[in-house]
Amino acid sequence: MDRPTWAPEGVDMQKPSPARMYDALLGGSHNFAVDRMAAEMGIKLVPDLPRLALSNRAFLRRAVRFMLDAGIRQFLDIGSGIPTAGNVHEIVHELDPEARVLYVDIDPVAVVHSRTILAGNDRAGAIEADLRKSDDLLAAVRETGLIDFDEPVGLLLIAVLHLVADDEDPVGKVAALREAVAPGSFIAISHLTSELRPEDAGKLGEQSATVNKIGIIFRSKDQIVELFQGWDSVEPGVVELPLWRPESQRDQHEQPGRSLGLGGVARKV
Known part of the structure; x- marks a missing residue:
């Protein structure tokens, strides 16, 4: 199999990646055949899976705009994946070109592609780091100089915590980030x-574990609410993705009552 010019050396092109599978579901082009195959298998099991990807993307856009309206001017997007149309820095810089955005992902393909898109942009960057190693991740963020933890930050954990197993303490990982950011974040x-x-x-969970060897955890609403421990929830709380402050009918990618994703926004007081 020929290696695309955008794929770094050492990347296993025979193993699917959550970031590249998500890119495939969104109709992106920075994925391998194995990623497209895994995505297609998921669609065969659950035909409306691409709608979930679109719904998640729309939630990200609305959450970022909400934070911008609240005065946030620096964003830390952890588990950012492959940048596609409507990237966080595009949403942010449309309102304030001086605002700062840092993308973080464990997938080197995502990081390389992000850096290519951001070349020449000194208000945005991308680093490779692992959410499960929060101390190392925070140190790497500080080294970039893009994020000032003494000022409020917009933390984005979009479709990433379901890749953190229970025994890897996802609640603790979020708590470590909460401790690092300033009040008002x-x-x-x-x-x-x-x-x-x-x-x-x-x-889908069984397929991810047995076929794709990824391990995606579908959690209950109570378990997802628990991730927000120590934060002050923003109305309407943790809800189905299309029901979190929809801006128009175009945000209704999924039928209410049938979403496979929940989302919410909260503030550190």
């Missing part, structure tokens, strides 16, 4: 859920 979390469609969640 916000956090946005979206997460796959077993709350509304347990059968579909079970099928």
